[in-house]
Amino acid sequence: ITPIIEDMNKMISSKVYSFEDKMNLQIYLSKMLLKFNSLINKQPTVIGSSQSKYAKTISEMIKNEFNDHVLYFATRFLNGPDNQKIQVPEMPTIKHIMEATGISVGYGNRVFRSVYCLSHCDYLSKLKLKWAQQMLAKPQYNIDEIALVLGYSDSTHFSRQFKRWTGVSPKKYR
Numbered sequence: 001i002t003p004i005i006e007d008m009n010k011m012i013s014s015k016v017y018s019f020e021d022k023m024n025l026q027i028y029l030s031k032m033l034l035k036f037n038s039l040i041n042k043q044p045t046v047i048g049s050s051q052s053k054y055a056k057t058i059s060e061m062i063k064n065e066f067n068d069h070v071l072y073f074a075t076r077f078l079n080g081p082d083n084q085k086i087q088v089p090e091m092p093t094i095k096h097i098m099e100a101t102g103i104s105v106g107y108g109n110r111v112f113r114s115v116y117c118l119s120h121c122d123y124l125s126k127l128k129l130k131w132a133q134q135m136l137a138k139p140q141y142n143i144d145e146i147a148l149v150l151g152y153s154d155s156t157h158f159s160r161q162f163k164r165w166t167g168v169s170p171k172k173y174r
Contacts, residue, residue: 004031054101055115058108061097062120066127073149074135094120129165132158136174143170 008028011021098108112120128150135146147158162170
């Protein structure tokens with residue numbers, strides 16, 4: 001900023017301002033504002049301890065709820081008679097998790113994003129990918145079952161999403 005201010009000071013010392021001087025002065029002011037803006041954007045966001053606690057609680061609840069959901073229904077597929085298809089109930093919503101935490105959905109989303117630098121949906125996607133990779137490594141699960149257990153309505157949607165995550169289809173990954 002110092003060189004910009006020095007150049008501006010030289011310009012201001014003259015008493016008569018031409019159109020070009022006025023334009024140059026605006027350019028210097030713009031440069032200063034851009035510098036200030038870049039300095040402000042580099043300042044780390046201060047995250048309070050209560051925000052960190054909320055974010056950690058939310059992440060743990062999402063992880064625990066999802067893991068319980070997957071484990072319960074994955075074992076049901078293995079232990080059910082003739083591997084019969086079962087109807088997998090919906091996972092608890094983020095609204096349910098936020099209410100259990102005692103905060104609003106909007107505030108919870110902001111806190112989660114500020115602490116983890118990703119949305120709760122992206123976090124859940126990472127959990128789904130991890131489980132998908134683990135389940136694909138086990139031949140006793142077919143892709144339709146994996147899709148159902150992970151919360152996808154059909155294996156086509158799951159396959160497309162898995163390919164977005166990894167670059168390969170579930171079949172090729174297996």
